[in-house]
Amino acid sequence: MPSKYHHGELRTVLVSTSLDLIAEQGLKGFSVAEVARRAAVSPAAPYRHFPDRESLLAAVACRVALQLAEHVEASTAAQDDPAGKLAAAAGAYTAYVMDRRAGLHVVFAAGLDNPKYVELHEHSRKLMDHFLVLAFAVAPDPQTALELMEQLLAQAHGYATFQLDGVFAQHGYSTELVVRKSVESARIVIRGHLAPSGP
Structure with missing residues:
Protein backbone atom coordinates (compact mmCIF):
# COMPACT_ATOMS: atom_id res chain seq x y z
CA MET A 1 0.00 0.00 0.00
CA PRO A 2 1.77 3.20 -1.11
CA SER A 3 1.79 6.12 1.31
CA LYS A 4 -0.43 9.04 0.30
CA TYR A 5 1.54 11.39 2.53
CA HIS A 6 4.61 13.46 1.83
CA HIS A 7 7.64 12.13 3.69
CA GLY A 8 7.59 15.01 6.17
CA GLU A 9 3.83 14.86 6.67
CA LEU A 10 3.68 11.16 7.47
CA ARG A 11 5.59 11.53 10.72
CA THR A 12 3.11 14.18 11.94
CA VAL A 13 0.14 12.06 10.82
CA LEU A 14 1.48 9.01 12.64
CA VAL A 15 1.87 10.94 15.89
CA SER A 16 -1.62 12.45 15.62
CA THR A 17 -3.14 9.08 14.77
CA SER A 18 -1.33 7.48 17.69
CA LEU A 19 -2.67 10.11 20.07
CA ASP A 20 -6.21 9.46 18.82
CA LEU A 21 -5.74 5.71 19.20
CA ILE A 22 -4.50 6.09 22.78
CA ALA A 23 -7.48 8.32 23.52
CA GLU A 24 -9.81 5.55 22.36
CA GLN A 25 -8.09 2.42 23.65
CA GLY A 26 -5.48 3.53 26.16
CA LEU A 27 -1.82 2.59 26.14
CA LYS A 28 -2.67 -1.12 26.14
CA GLY A 29 -4.42 -0.74 22.79
CA PHE A 30 -1.57 1.18 21.18
CA SER A 31 0.29 -0.64 18.40
CA VAL A 32 2.25 0.43 15.33
CA ALA A 33 0.20 -1.90 13.14
CA GLU A 34 -3.09 -0.30 14.19
CA VAL A 35 -1.65 3.19 13.75
CA ALA A 36 -0.57 2.27 10.20
CA ARG A 37 -4.01 0.86 9.44
CA ARG A 38 -5.77 3.98 10.66
CA ALA A 39 -3.38 6.23 8.77
CA ALA A 40 -4.02 4.16 5.62
CA VAL A 41 -0.36 3.35 5.04
CA SER A 42 1.51 0.08 4.74
CA PRO A 43 2.51 -1.74 7.95
CA ALA A 44 6.15 -0.94 7.15
CA ALA A 45 5.65 2.80 6.56
CA PRO A 46 5.86 3.92 10.22
CA TYR A 47 9.23 2.22 10.60
CA ARG A 48 10.75 4.66 8.12
CA HIS A 49 10.35 7.30 10.81
CA PHE A 50 10.26 5.28 14.03
CA PRO A 51 12.42 2.18 14.51
CA ASP A 52 10.07 0.61 17.06
CA ARG A 53 6.88 1.05 19.07
CA GLU A 54 8.60 2.90 21.91
CA SER A 55 10.12 5.47 19.53
CA LEU A 56 6.68 6.31 18.16
CA LEU A 57 5.25 6.42 21.68
CA ALA A 58 8.08 8.77 22.72
CA ALA A 59 7.11 11.17 19.94
CA VAL A 60 3.49 11.03 21.11
CA ALA A 61 4.55 11.64 24.71
CA CYS A 62 6.59 14.62 23.55
CA ARG A 63 3.50 16.06 21.83
CA VAL A 64 1.49 15.58 25.03
CA ALA A 65 4.17 17.28 27.16
CA LEU A 66 4.27 20.24 24.78
CA GLN A 67 0.49 20.63 24.66
CA LEU A 68 0.18 20.31 28.42
CA ALA A 69 2.79 23.01 28.92
CA GLU A 70 0.90 25.32 26.56
CA HIS A 71 -2.39 24.72 28.42
CA VAL A 72 -0.79 25.32 31.80
CA GLU A 73 0.93 28.52 30.69
CA ALA A 74 -2.29 29.87 29.15
CA SER A 75 -4.30 29.09 32.30
CA THR A 76 -1.86 30.79 34.65
CA ALA A 77 -1.49 33.95 32.58
CA ALA A 78 -4.87 35.29 33.74
CA GLN A 79 -4.08 34.77 37.44
CA ASP A 80 -2.37 37.34 39.66
CA ASP A 81 -1.52 35.55 42.90
CA PRO A 82 0.80 32.51 43.14
CA ALA A 83 -1.84 30.26 44.73
CA GLY A 84 -4.30 31.14 41.99
CA LYS A 85 -1.74 30.30 39.32
CA LEU A 86 -1.00 26.90 40.86
CA ALA A 87 -4.69 26.06 41.23
CA ALA A 88 -5.34 27.15 37.64
CA ALA A 89 -2.50 24.90 36.46
CA ALA A 90 -4.15 21.94 38.19
CA GLY A 91 -7.43 22.77 36.48
CA ALA A 92 -5.69 23.06 33.11
CA TYR A 93 -4.23 19.60 33.61
CA THR A 94 -7.67 18.17 34.37
CA ALA A 95 -9.14 19.86 31.31
CA TYR A 96 -6.42 18.56 29.00
CA VAL A 97 -6.72 14.97 30.20
CA MET A 98 -10.49 15.04 29.71
CA ASP A 99 -10.09 16.50 26.23
CA ARG A 100 -7.24 14.33 24.91
CA ARG A 101 -7.48 11.35 27.31
CA ALA A 102 -3.72 11.64 27.75
CA GLY A 103 -1.60 13.05 30.52
CA LEU A 104 1.46 12.25 32.60
CA HIS A 105 0.66 8.53 32.31
CA VAL A 106 1.61 8.90 28.63
CA VAL A 107 4.54 11.28 29.17
CA PHE A 108 6.10 8.87 31.67
CA ALA A 109 4.90 5.60 30.13
CA ALA A 110 6.92 2.44 30.73
CA GLY A 111 9.92 2.16 28.43
CA LEU A 112 10.29 5.88 27.77
CA ASP A 113 12.98 6.48 30.39
CA ASN A 114 15.64 5.56 27.83
CA PRO A 115 18.26 8.34 27.55
CA LYS A 116 18.00 8.24 23.75
CA TYR A 117 14.66 10.04 23.84
CA VAL A 118 16.39 13.39 24.33
CA GLU A 119 13.58 15.58 23.01
CA LEU A 120 10.97 13.91 25.19
CA HIS A 121 13.08 14.26 28.32
CA GLU A 122 13.74 17.91 27.54
CA HIS A 123 10.04 18.74 27.17
CA SER A 124 8.87 16.61 30.09
CA ARG A 125 11.47 18.26 32.31
CA LYS A 126 10.30 21.71 31.21
CA LEU A 127 6.70 20.74 31.96
CA MET A 128 7.48 19.46 35.44
CA ASP A 129 9.79 22.41 36.13
CA HIS A 130 6.90 24.73 35.30
CA PHE A 131 4.71 23.02 37.88
CA LEU A 132 7.57 23.07 40.38
CA VAL A 133 8.17 26.81 39.92
CA LEU A 134 4.48 27.42 40.61
CA ALA A 135 4.64 25.20 43.70
CA PHE A 136 7.86 26.84 44.94
CA ALA A 137 6.13 30.22 44.73
CA VAL A 138 3.64 29.23 47.43
CA ALA A 139 5.41 26.55 49.48
CA PRO A 140 7.60 27.43 52.48
CA ASP A 141 10.35 24.95 51.55
CA PRO A 142 11.41 22.63 48.68
CA GLN A 143 10.10 19.44 50.29
CA THR A 144 6.66 20.96 50.77
CA ALA A 145 6.70 22.19 47.18
CA LEU A 146 7.43 18.69 45.89
CA GLU A 147 4.70 17.13 48.02
CA LEU A 148 2.26 19.83 47.00
CA MET A 149 2.96 19.32 43.29
CA GLU A 150 2.59 15.55 43.63
CA GLN A 151 -0.72 15.83 45.47
CA LEU A 152 -2.18 18.41 43.10
CA LEU A 153 -1.26 16.48 39.96
CA ALA A 154 -2.62 13.22 41.36
CA GLN A 155 -5.81 14.97 42.38
CA ALA A 156 -6.16 16.77 39.03
CA HIS A 157 -5.67 13.48 37.17
CA GLY A 158 -8.21 11.80 39.41
CA TYR A 159 -10.88 14.37 38.61
CA ALA A 160 -10.33 13.83 34.89
CA THR A 161 -10.37 10.05 35.25
CA PHE A 162 -13.62 10.07 37.24
CA GLN A 163 -15.26 12.11 34.48
CA LEU A 164 -13.90 9.92 31.67
CA GLU A 176 -16.55 22.69 32.84
CA LEU A 177 -17.93 21.83 36.28
CA VAL A 178 -15.27 19.17 36.78
CA VAL A 179 -12.54 21.68 35.94
CA ARG A 180 -14.00 24.17 38.42
CA LYS A 181 -14.11 21.49 41.10
CA SER A 182 -10.51 20.55 40.32
CA VAL A 183 -9.41 24.18 40.70
CA GLU A 184 -11.31 24.67 43.95
CA SER A 185 -9.96 21.43 45.39
CA ALA A 186 -6.47 22.54 44.43
CA ARG A 187 -7.01 25.80 46.32
CA ILE A 188 -8.11 23.85 49.40
CA VAL A 189 -5.00 21.64 49.24
CA ILE A 190 -2.76 24.67 48.78
CA ARG A 191 -4.29 26.40 51.79
CA GLY A 192 -3.82 23.22 53.79
CA HIS A 193 -0.11 23.09 53.00
CA LEU A 194 0.32 26.75 53.87
CA ALA A 195 -1.61 26.65 57.14
CA PRO A 196 0.60 26.70 60.24
CA SER A 197 0.98 23.28 61.81
CA GLY A 198 -0.32 22.61 65.30
CA PRO A 199 1.82 22.20 68.42
Missing part, protein backbone atom coordinates in the same frame (compact mmCIF):
# COMPACT_ATOMS: atom_id res chain seq x y z
CA ASP A 165 -14.89 6.73 33.48
CA GLY A 166 -18.46 7.97 33.92
CA VAL A 167 -18.38 8.37 37.70
CA PHE A 168 -19.26 12.05 37.59
CA ALA A 169 -21.63 11.52 34.67
CA GLN A 170 -24.02 9.82 37.09
CA HIS A 171 -24.40 13.22 38.74
CA GLY A 172 -24.72 15.09 35.46
CA TYR A 173 -21.39 16.89 35.79
CA SER A 174 -20.20 18.82 32.75
CA THR A 175 -16.51 19.00 31.89
